Amino acid sequence: MKDPLKDPQVRAYVPFVGPFDPCKPLGIRTYLVPPQLFIPFQPMGWPQYSPAEALRLGTLWPALYSPYTSKKTKERAVVNDGEGTAESL
Template identity: 65%
Template sequence: MESQLRRYTPFRGPFDPCPPVPFKTYVVPPNQFITFQPPDLPQFSLQEALKYGTLWPALFSPYESKCKGGGK
């Protein structure tokens, strides 16, 4: 999953009013790199597929809240 996360350092001005964030992140999900369906792509079991929301582990792209605990 870590490999799906991109990280960059945003512009930091000398007179920014608020304490700076160290970095920003965004996700590039694996479907961006799979342009056609390869043969014999490994599959989750049906139970797992329901849990992960995809039939193929190669397409699994989870997302975690940036605000721990979600909101306040």
């Protein structure tokens, strides 16, 4: 299993734990940062997916693709070969 913190779209923080909190601490929490936050405008001539591939992946531009990884399963990989099926590792 790969380290999720090495993914540039994943951020982590440690929540504050007070001395009188009735619940146990949560530890490190992670969240995803969408790639469109770092692209101020859409440049002309960007590479595009084919229409079928864009519908499957949810975006027309590869730079805006953000794969979903479920926290319930260990890891999910999307095959980007044109036939495209999600495979669980």
